[in-house]
Amino acid sequence: MVVSDKAEAQRIDHFFSMPAARADRWRELTSVANNWAAGAADAASVRSAFESLGAIEGFHAFPGRRLMAKLNEHLETGSAESFTELARRVSRSIITRRYKQDALDWQSDDAFGDDPSAFVDTFEDAERRRPYFEMLMVTPAAAMRSEKLIGEMRRLRRPEDSFIYEAVQVSSFEDAISAAIINPAIAAVTIYEGFAQTSSNAAPILRNFLDATGFGASAVSEEDRPLALANALKRIRPEIDIYLLSDRRVEAVAGDERAAAVRRVLYSVEEMLELHLTVMEGIAARYRTPFFDNLKKYAMRPISTFHALPIARGKSVFKSDWIRDMGEFYGLNLLLAESSATTGGLDSLLEPTGNIKMAQEMAARAFGADRVFFVTNGTSTSNKMVHQALVAPGDIVILDRNCHKSHHYGLVLAGGQPLYVEAFPMTEYSMYGAVPLESIKKALLDLKEEGRLDRVKMVDLTNCTFDGHIYNVRRVMEECLAIKPDLVFLWDEAWFGFARFSPFLRPRTAMGAAAAIEAWMRDPKSVEAYEKQQAELGESPSRETLLETRLIPDPRKIRLRVYQTNSTHKSMSALRQGSMILVKDVEYHTVESQFREAVFTHASTSPNQQLIASLEIARRQMELEGYGLVTNAIEIALAIRREVNSHPLISRYFKVLGADAMIPSEFRNTGFVDFLSPGVTWADQVRSMHEDEFCLDPTRMTLVCGTAGFDGTEFKALLANTYDIQLNKTSRNSVLLQSNINNTRSDIAHLIRVLLEICHGIEDRLSQGGDAGRKGFEARVKSLMHDVPDLPNFSRFHEVFRSDAGERTPEGDMRTAFYGGYDPEAVEYVPITSEECERRLKNGPEMVSANFVIPYPPGFPIMVPGQVVTPETIDFMRKLDVKEIHGYERSRGLKLIKPDMVAAGRRK
Numbered sequence: 001m002v003v004s005d006k007a008e009a010q011r012i013d014h015f016f017s018m019p020a021a022r023a024d025r026w027r028e029l030t031s032v033a034n035n036w037a038a039g040a041a042d043a044a045s046v047r048s049a050f051e052s053l054g055a056i057e058g059f060h061a062f063p064g065r066r067l068m069a070k071l072n073e074h075l076e077t078g079s080a081e082s083f084t085e086l087a088r089r090v091s092r093s094i095i096t097r098r099y100k101q102d103a104l105d106w107q108s109d110d111a112f113g114d115d116p117s118a119f120v121d122t123f124e125d126a127e128r129r130r131p132y133f134e135m136l137m138v139t140p141a142a143a144m145r146s147e148k149l150i151g152e153m154r155r156l157r158r159p160e161d162s163f164i165y166e167a168v169q170v171s172s173f174e175d176a177i178s179a180a181i182i183n184p185a186i187a188a189v190t191i192y193e194g195f196a197q198t199s200s201n202a203a204p205i206l207r208n209f210l211d212a213t214g215f216g217a218s219a220v221s222e223e224d225r226p227l228a229l230a231n232a233l234k235r236i237r238p239e240i241d242i243y244l245l246s247d248r249r250v251e252a253v254a255g256d257e258r259a260a261a262v263r264r265v266l267y268s269v270e271e272m273l274e275l276h277l278t279v280m281e282g283i284a285a286r287y288r289t290p291f292f293d294n295l296k297k298y299a300m301r302p303i304s305t306f307h308a309l310p311i312a313r314g315k316s317v318f319k320s321d322w323i324r325d326m327g328e329f330y331g332l333n334l335l336l337a338e339s340s341a342t343t344g345g346l347d348s349l350l351e352p353t354g355n356i357k358m359a360q361e362m363a364a365r366a367f368g369a370d371r372v373f374f375v376t377n378g379t380s381t382s383n384k385m386v387h388q389a390l391v392a393p394g395d396i397v398i399l400d401r402n403c404h405k406s407h408h409y410g411l412v413l414a415g416g417q418p419l420y421v422e423a424f425p426m427t428e429y430s431m432y433g434a435v436p437l438e439s440i441k442k443a444l445l446d447l448k449e450e451g452r453l454d455r456v457k458m459v460d461l462t463n464c465t466f467d468g469h470i471y472n473v474r475r476v477m478e479e480c481l482a483i484k485p486d487l488v489f490l491w492d493e494a495w496f497g498f499a500r501f502s503p504f505l506r507p508r509t510a511m512g513a514a515a516a517i518e519a520w521m522r523d524p525k526s527v528e529a530y531e532k533q534q535a536e537l538g539e540s541p542s543r544e545t546l547l548e549t550r551l552i553p554d555p556r557k558i559r560l561r562v563y564q565t566n567s568t569h570k571s572m573s574a575l576r577q578g579s580m581i582l583v584k585d586v587e588y589h590t591v592e593s594q595f596r597e598a599v600f601t602h603a604s605t606s607p608n609q610q611l612i613a614s615l616e617i618a619r620r621q622m623e624l625e626g627y628g629l630v631t632n633a634i635e636i637a638l639a640i641r642r643e644v645n646s647h648p649l650i651s652r653y654f655k656v657l658g659a660d661a662m663i664p665s666e667f668r669n670t671g672f673v674d675f676l677s678p679g680v681t682w683a684d685q686v687r688s689m690h691e692d693e694f695c696l697d698p699t700r701m702t703l704v705c706g707t708a709g710f711d712g713t714e715f716k717a718l719l720a721n722t723y724d725i726q727l728n729k730t731s732r733n734s735v736l737l738q739s740n741i742n743n744t745r746s747d748i749a750h751l752i753r754v755l756l757e758i759c760h761g762i763e764d765r766l767s768q769g770g771d772a773g774r775k776g777f778e779a780r781v782k783s784l785m786h787d788v789p790d791l792p793n794f795s796r797f798h799e800v801f802r803s804d805a806g807e808r809t810p811e812g813d814m815r816t817a818f819y820g821g822y823d824p825e826a827v828e829y830v831p832i833t834s835e836e837c838e839r840r841l842k843n844g845p846e847m848v849s850a851n852f853v854i855p856y857p858p859g860f861p862i863m864v865p866g867q868v869v870t871p872e873t874i875d876f877m878r879k880l881d882v883k884e885i886h887g888y889e890r891s892r893g894l895k896l897i898k899p900d901m902v903a904a905g906r907r908k
């Protein structure tokens with residue numbers, strides 16, 4: 001890889017754009033070669049383009065060393081035509097990925113060479129379309145010629161194999177890490193003993209990456225190297241199957257603690273067929289989708305149904321004159337695969353014992369949890385299930401007030417009392433960030449000082465937030481556990497389920513952080529660290545000291561209880577409403593029956609079969625290709641960020657906010673500015689991910705449109721109606737763009753072209769509108785960007801709903817207030833524009849909300865039942881220019897609990 005400038009080589013986007021850059025470099029090579037063949041370029045320029053393909057070609061099975069050698073030979077012998085022909089074919093095959101199916105693409109003119117059978121076998125696969133993957137073989141350099149080894153693996157292929165693979169061979173620890181990172185098709189790794197530590201490739205981007213992540217830094221002894229490599233690979237891509245071929249006493253290797261990372265230890269090279277079969281079995285274990293596999297079989301059976309659900313089997317649809325188009329549109333299989341039965345191997349979602357149970361266990365493996373529950377009513381329901389299962393009436397839950405409404409409703413139903421903690425405000429963009437750890441610690445210390453720590457059950461936060469703020473999940477849990485070692489954590493990762501499959505994001509997921517804490521608890525040094533800190537803190541450290549110190553919990557006392565909910569449908573290939581609850585809870589056995597009750601309470605007794613199947617299919621996809629898909633989503637986001645912010649015209653009117661704009665500097669201790677800021681390197685990024693209180697998910701892009709004169713809702717409508725670009729969230733002056741596993745480079749091109757067209761439109765209007773037009777535009781921008789309403793903090797619960805609350809903490813009995821509002825005699829309505837509203841804000845009696853009021857956007861409750869209405873809240877509501885305010889009827893006004901009812905509550 002030729003990257004001359006050192007700073008360039010360290011750029012984060014260069015790393016993520018390696019697959020796209022690879023395709024570009026092949027295209028470039030083809031174009032120079034065409035010129036060479038036409039006599040318009042010399043061989044030296046072709047040589048230079050060929051060399052720029054660089055070391056990363058060696059990390060891919062295709063085109064492989066044989067075809068690369070052939071290209072080199074054509075270049076050496078000056079065969080411009082042959083070179084161009086072969087380069088064009090390789091390039092096209094890489095771009096279209098045809099080599100995965102078509103054996104012809106692996107041939108050069110004489111490429112059948114010494115091993116024809118292997119290629120013929122590959123060719124037969126074209127008809128069968130077996131899924132294709134690559135296996136990395138890490139071998140000592142001298143011991144085996146890689147072509148021979150790769151050929152040997154090919155000869156083991158059998159028609160019965162369900163999958164087809166090609167081998168990629170490297171000879172060092174560093175190259176193995178690089179290959180696993182760069183080549184997402186690698187699904188299995190076979191490690192032979194005796195390979196080297198350091199790469200002989202001089203690839204600056206990789207060198208920087210390896211050094212920044214610590215994978216290139218420390219050398220390990222040759223004996224330890226295979227297991228060290230296995231463990232390093234697992235840290236990067238836990239889904240990969242790792243096999244170890246050893247000449248030594250395999251029993252001893254297998255008995256080593258660190259061998260847990262290895263799927264199987266095999267004895268020496270003689271076991272090639274055994275290895276082949278084991279590799280196939282490993283892939284099959286991830287490919288298997290027990291529920292879906294059975295559902296397909298079920299759909300093919302001639303079944304008469306005498307249960308409900310007439311749509312099942314499709315007869316009522318296809319025989320109908322009136323609704324046949326439904327069947328034609330959705331296809332017969334959808335109807336054949338419908339059933340309300342739990343027999344016939346279909347299992348029951350509510351009490352799974354068969355293939356749904358297996359599917360959930362496989363999801364637990366994939367997502368790093370102890371157990372997983374499939375939920376077919378969205379994460380709204382998953383959250384309510386967790387609340388009901390774990391929170392009893394009167395329990396306090398420390399909750400981000402800005403979190404999704406399912407948490408607030410969940411607490412109403414469970415009777416838990418929310419202790420609202422505020423996220424930092426981003427007033428200029430009318431949105432909230434995330435909750436500073438200090439606020440959470442303060443709440444816990446307040447409860448502790450009042451002797452009421454036993455009342456607090458759970459800390460409940462959104463990670464990442466809608467707008468992309470990622471918590472330092474491990475630090476939050478560790479510091480909270482240092483104050484209360486048995487706290488339960490609920491991380492709402494509705495948007496972040498995909499993060500498991502990126503090594504850059506995984507440490508900041510609930511399950512990633514829980515695994516790190518578990519490992520830390522097992523390390524004897526942890527007790528020492530805890531005791532050392534205790535000695536430093538002394539007998540009774542001050543509150544300030546506790547707030548300032550990064551607290552270390554006592555590893556012997558921690559009861560690690562972590563729950564994560566994710567909307568699988570939001571970031572993976574599940575159908576809408578497909579959601580999962582991930583559990584890692586050492587006390588789960590004590591709440592198991594409660595959990596089942598919660599599932600019974602909230603789950604539909606008619607769960608949709610296709611939804612269940614899609615959840616396990618999403619799992620299969622992420623386990624087999626999630627890494628590449630997520631890397632691609634990040635690459636696309638970085639490309640959009642780069643194009644928008646650096647385009648001379650687009651950047652005049654639009655901007656994608658960087659980490660510096662989204663996260664106040666006090667929460668970016670490392671000084672990290674943004675992914676693409678000049679001079680920012682991998683080392684900065686890694687340090688920021690490790691240490692900073694908040695990071696930004698690169699795939700969530702806040703695009704400021706107020707500077708182009710559009711409010712968020714208006715801009716969203718423009719993109720949808722005129723340009724067929726759909727997006728989700730808006731704020732007063734921004735929209736949220738999100739890249740996901742579905743996006744391609746064409747989407748970037750489309751977006752950029754559209755933004756450019758919109759900018760040209762603005763320029764035309766400004767140039768034709770004269771002075772008045774310009775002033776109007778400026779006033780509009782000013783109003784959108786500067787005349788923004790202050791965001792109202794949670795005021796307080798009225799004291800009648802705080803009868804069992806402490807002095808210092810703001811929790812309240814929201815449930816009593818909520819049900820109080822059910823009595824028509826107990827409530828009144830006051831319009832926010834009325835004189836009465838004004839008068840009562842000034843002179844009382846206080847107005848107390850009888851329900852939730854949730855404007856959308858921004859989507860957080862500005863009033864909850866039992867909350868005292870303040871001038872700030874009313875001011876915010878008056879300035880809100882959104883149409884949808886859930887819980888507020890414009891014609892009637894605010895729904896309040898009547899003052900005499902409040903007074904009666906006070907007298908009680």
Ligand SMILES: Cc1ncc(COP(=O)(O)O)c(C=O)c1O
Nearest residue numbers: 378379380381404462492494567
């Ligand atoms: C943070 C968060 N949690 C939960 C949900 C609810 O998820 P679902 O739509 O799957 O019910 C949402 C929906 O937008 C959300 O943003």
